[in-house]
Amino acid sequence: MSVLVIIASLSLLSWLWLTFCQGWFWRTDVRLPSRSGAQGRPSVAVVVPARDEAEVLPLSLPSLLAQAYGGDARVILVDDGSSDGTGELARELAAGGGLPLTVTSPGEPPQGWTGKLWALRHGVELAGEVEYLLLTDADIAHGDRSLDELVAAAEAHGLDLVSQMARLRTETRWERLIVPAFVYFFAQLYPFRWSNRPGSRTAAAAGGCTLVRREALERAGGVAAIRGAVIDDVNLARLVKRGGGRTWLGLADRVDSVRPYPELAQLWRMVSRSAYAQLRHSVLLLAGTVLGLALVYLVPPVALAAGLATGDAPAAAVAGAAWALMALTYRPMLAYYGRPAAEALLLPFTAGLYLLMTVDSAVQHWRGRGAAWKGRTYGAPEAAVPLPAAEPARAERD
Structure with missing residues (x-):
């Protein structure tokens, strides 16, 4: 068994776990529950x-x-x-x-x-x-x-x-x-x-x-x-x-x-401003996230191409199965947004962008820029500070 087959198999196993054991996350049928018709x-x-x-x-x-x-x-x-x-x-x-x-x-x-x-x-x-x-x-x-x-x-x-x-x-x-x-x-x-x-x-x-x-x-x-x-x-x-x-x-x-x-720049900022905060500003969690994204999303297309190029049919077959499962789980979300099914094949590329956004989020934090939003920048959470007294409300009702 080649190293490529082993890596592709790990990716496929990851997708089998995600598909069947991660709360059916890929389904889009979780909508607002039934409501009472009572008035008042x-x-x-x-x-x-x-x-x-x-x-x-x-x-x-x-x-x-x-x-x-x-x-x-x-x-x-x-x-x-x-x-x-x-x-x-x-x-x-x-x-x-x-x-x-x-x-x-x-x-x-x-x-x-x-x-x-x-x-x-x-x-x-x-x-x-x-x-x-x-x-x-x-x-x-x-x-x-x-x-x-x-x-x-x-x-x-x-x-x-x-x-x-x-x-x-x-x-x-x-x-x-x-x-x-x-x-x-x-x-x-x-x-x-x-x-x-x-x-x-x-x-x-x-x-x-x-x-x-x-x-x-x-x-x-x-x-x-x-x-x-x-x-x-x-x-x-x-x-x-x-x-x-x-x-x-x-x-x-x-x-x-x-x-x-x-533009991509606005979407990049939307994701990167909070990605490292989501990882609790942990270098270990960042490293694990990068490796996990690479294994789950990038390995299938790369291993498929490598398997076809080297004649490693088992690796190509396993990698192709992982990519197919990835695309199948993404299809319901694309349908929710009215997008064609074929766009599911682009998910590895999109995931690669998210990987880079996550790394950029950490880099911006290390540079002291933290989570920037509309002229304000937030770093890692500080120790609790005393709660300020409430200010009088400055309001106007129209």
């Missing part, structure tokens, strides 16, 4: 952290203001130090009616806080004694019954956190290449079925659309408990689950990101 919904505050979002706000905020909700609801947009008139634009967009809008500004985040979580904390405090909080990003557009369906699902199934992975844009060639793989890799790392299982150690959420029961959030320590987290959505789900809450995560049907990523 509990009170909800929609909290939208926004920093320099004037480009996308006209495509997203009106969808929130137009929600058809069967209870008391309002929208709180937290203007996180924007320099492009985000707050003023939000007020203008709310002039047409819909749910009441509050625009507020928390000021610069204190040491130990990320800007987004400082903004969320401010919005949550301003929301007061509502029963639910919908935490949604400024680039997310919602179907007109999105809020009602999220709350109904939480009420019907006793869930403390309900999160939907928004459908990202796939209009440019780079978006079509990178975006479906992004969701596929996320589901592979955090299988939705495992995350949704009570008592499971896996917990995840999608930060673009997360409904959380206020009592469950407070019981778990509130936003302050994850104040320095760059990957805030996963950490929020862990927080709620460790506090005894039930969580749910699935793919969305009518929740869409409107943020454009026309």
Whole structure:
């Protein structure tokens, strides 16, 4: 048995394990659970952290203001130090009616806080004694019954956190290449079925659309408990689950990101800014991730080509089987995004780009640039700092 056959066999075994023993991560049928048709919904505050979002706000905020909700609801947009008139634009967009809008500004985040979580904390405090909080990003557009369906699902199934992975844009060639793989890799790392299982150690959420029961959030320590987290959505789900809450995560049907990523550079930054944080800033985990990505995604096409070139038929056959299994598991995600099945064969190339993005994320951290986002840079989490006293809310209701 040649070395090439052994390496290709390890890759195939990895794919057999992933396909059948990793929570059926590749299936795309985890959607919002059945909802009750009862009328009369509990009170909800929609909290939208926004920093320099004037480009996308006209495509997203009106969808929130137009929600058809069967209870008391309002929208709180937290203007996180924007320099492009985000707050003023939000007020203008709310002039047409819909749910009441509050625009507020928390000021610069204190040491130990990320800007987004400082903004969320401010919005949550301003929301007061509502029963639910919908935490949604400024680039997310919602179907007109999105809020009602999220709350109904939480009420019907006793869930403390309900999160939907928004459908990202796939209009440019780079978006079509990178975006479906992004969701596929996320589901592979955090299988939705495992995350949704009570008592499971896996917990995840999608930060673009997360409904959380206020009592469950407070019981778990509130936003302050994850104040320095760059990957805030996963950490929020862990927080709620460790506090005894039930969580749910699935793919969305009518929740869409409107943020454009026309060039590879923008998508590269989207991934690289948090990849090393996901690895807990560990060199050992980075090395293991690089080796794992190479074995699982790069070995099949390379070993197939090498086997054909050298006449090593067993190696070519095993490598071809691994690549075929890879493509078959990727096909459902491509279908979810309306992409042709043939694009599944490009997954090794896309995975190679993700490998480079992950390494670049570590390099940027070592250079002191950390997770950069809209003018702010975050390094590894620091030791806990004292929680600052709440500032008076600077808000205006329109």
